[in-house]
Amino acid sequence: MTWPLETPNEQVRFVVLDSETTGLDPRKDRIVTIGAVAVVNHEILLDDSFEAMVKVAYNSSAVTVHGVTREESLAGLEEPDALQQFLAYLGDGVIVGHHIGHDVETFNAGYERQFGFRMQNLSLDTMDLTLHLERDGAFAGREAIRQFSLDGLCALFDITPHDRHTAAGDAFMTALVFQRLLRLAARHGRTTLGRLAEPFVP
Template sequence: MLTNLFNKEYPEFWKKYNDSFKRKATKYVVISMETSGLDTEKDVIMGIAATSVVGNRILIKDSFELFIQHGKEKTDELANEFITVSKFDKLSEEQALINLLGYLDNAVLIGHRINFDIEMINECLHRMKLGKLKNEAFDIEAMFNKWVDTNDTPYSLEDMSKQLKISISERNSVSDDAYSIAILFLKLKEKLGIQ
């Protein structure tokens, strides 16, 4: 019995994702998610957007956006009309995660309150009977706290952009948020002297 547990055959996409960590990461991936709520066990991911940052450049052409189809019982509870009435094609949760992991590879993740995003993704992976994300991650709110020398103070994207004197988008979609986070990340990276 124990040998079956340790000799489990994982899907090819999961093996490829794990193998990517044998190489050094060459890019950052900024991620933003729309969820049905803040409970990582009960709520679900509705949309994910990501964009790559290499060096000091945001690679718009290398962006990623998808929306996830959930059963009727989940969508009835949603307050965000943008996602609920969206005409975008939607993927199953499993296909969305396969696409996301293929995009992420071994990149360093960047986000606003990134630990929540990681927990939500890990819950999806758990439902697929897989392991957890292995990517290193940086949170722009933690970076901002370090820059302004505060300790665990919550800052919205708007708060940070005002203090950094940069303009960000109107935040109408998860893609807008990912791009705004990428701009803030580049500014904070410069302020903190991160290569």
């Protein structure tokens, strides 16, 4: 990690990540598609984005459930190439995502399998940040947050979901949510990377 925890949020390059996978077991399942977009100084940078389809030669039903045909999947990048390209794009960015732990563990399983290392980047969960801000009083006057899905956060911030359940679409929707969270965080004293990325403990 090259960003000190005292770095102001506006200076950090956040990379909002989403991936579609063949299942929920990071050690066994594989990445189908990757979508990512950078957020710097509260702005979504559409010209700083990444999208890839990964070749999956088996488990076709788990691939097609994401709207990817078997032919499209077979024409995708080999896993080592996709992982290398994503790492080059990611650089030292701070990974952001909704329930991002699953994505990070799935990517790390791939990096360990192909190259023998794990990503060293700091990651930040939008759900953890939302719950911190709720505890800080950012949503005073509203009902307690009960929907923990990305759709639930879109509803919380009056964001109309678009292109849901694709990696690139979900990464963009998460980036829109993250923009709102950054503004609220600034009002509630969470102005540094360390304060922003604190794990939430119920």
